[in-house]
Amino acid sequence: MTPVSDPSESPSGDQVNRTLLVIGGAEDKRRRVVVLKRFVRLAGARDAKIVVIPTASSLAEEAFEVYQSVFGRQHVSDISLVNPQTRLAAAEPDLIEAIDNATGIFLTGGNQLKLGQLIVGTPVHEAITRAYHRGAVVAGTSAGASVLSQFMISMGEEGVAPRQRVSQLSAGLGLLPGVILDQHFGQRTRYARLLSLIAASPSLLGVGIDEDTAAEVVNERTMTVVGSGAVYVVDARAAVSDAHEARRDAPLMVSGAVVHSLPYGSCFNLEAAQLTDFTEMHPEVAVVTSPTDVHDTANAAAALRR
């Protein structure tokens, strides 16, 4: 992991937290809306000024309308579209201004290579970075999630068996250095593709996020899991591997990687690569103690006191 700095200082001298909401795709938009409600809350609830960037999507206008509708139902009225379709367009002053005024930025799903090629290194990218450092929440789902890291994953097959050169990396927005972010993780069985890249770059931490699930990351360090699935962390820093010499498509040898499967309520330190807490439990995964057990224990305690 890259060393992580302390909270940013705002122009007024206050310390602000930097917050990312990295969503594994297919987040619920109609029922409990847990993940997107969290985004709206982080962006300032009713007072949020949200910028939606649907550039990854081939149906960008429709994607914008979907999120406009979801955020509108959460009583947010200030929702702007930023949709550059060329790198030149990603320098237009009105787009930059919208981002500079935003309290929340939302990158939709689609093609992450398109997203990377159109915005990484442009003034839109710079504006997103500025917004992140002044405390605006930056969220991405699916392709929009992968592009948040410095090393962006793409391609690759489904499966659990890591193989040589089935996947590739390109440059992302770099808001979360030291991490490779993958999405639709359990649903598309992306364990192998993440592990094969981490084996080749063991200094990076692999973070795979299930659908309808988010990793909420504060100051690039503290990660909390929100939603109905889990977040997987793969840590190959102490592993040995033949990734430097294995033949193309050969099964990779990776020995000693440490894995973490983290559902709702898990809190994880990305610097130390360690679970720090598992108390903020979701009602649906909370401890179910059978009434009989409780009754028995209460009776026994009462009997002891007598």
Next chain:
Amino acid sequence: MTPVSDPSESPSGDQVNRTLLVIGGAEDKRRRVVVLKRFVRLAGARDAKIVVIPTASSLAEEAFEVYQSVFGRQHVSDISLVNPQTRLAAAEPDLIEAIDNATGIFLTGGNQLKLGQLIVGTPVHEAITRAYHRGAVVAGTSAGASVLSQFMISMGEEGVAPRQRVSQLSAGLGLLPGVILDQHFGQRTRYARLLSLIAASPSLLGVGIDEDTAAEVVNERTMTVVGSGAVYVVDARAAVSDAHEARRDAPLMVSGAVVHSLPYGSCFNLEAAQLTDFTEMHPEVAVVTSPTDVHDTANAAAALRR
């Protein structure tokens, strides 16, 4: 892991190794036949006396014929069928005698619960254990692989997300204590079902074997990988988990499990749960050094010597 004893002593006082060949199912029977050739070699090649136990299969006679044909093509002529269809039949003297004379025992695929119910705890089971301790190789594929361990896995869903109570354990033959053996591992994405059981029983090591791949285990300790896929080891002994309290079907929290993805040529110590060697490489996964590199290095070395 259960403490492992040293090699058995034969009646003549010689030390004999105990050998298991645990096959992940769908092993190649027509082309390179790597795994089954290895079984025949371990059983004594041409002089092998092989017992095939196709009891797990609903097409037991056909399964026997298939293996009879494969082993016949490897010049083995002494091949017997042991196919008890009731627990009472699993005590028949002629079956016990065949096993007592065998140098290799092969358990086919099929339904592992049927196999467990019909032979575990019977005289056939006792004879298999005797054979194993006097040095006969015991092999099982698919269902026949799972039944070799003490805790036999069954049921469960495909996927990478471990969930509460998706899988279950029953009693196996116990030749490999301290381990849960799963098969068709990558092909059927059994990562989640293995991890969920290991999370609940962290003293056991999870070993998942790909199709057309075998774990060759000597004296319950030294495991070597043979075949075209990989063997996965999941070690949750140092992990933390909520498996003791998670709600049925909830995603499990498992943090700090150590994983190993081990292709052909990997050698692993099951007691220490550590990779010990990765030199016995298969030609297909061997290091490919480009001719140019070799040429350059040779030229540079020659130049230095001058």
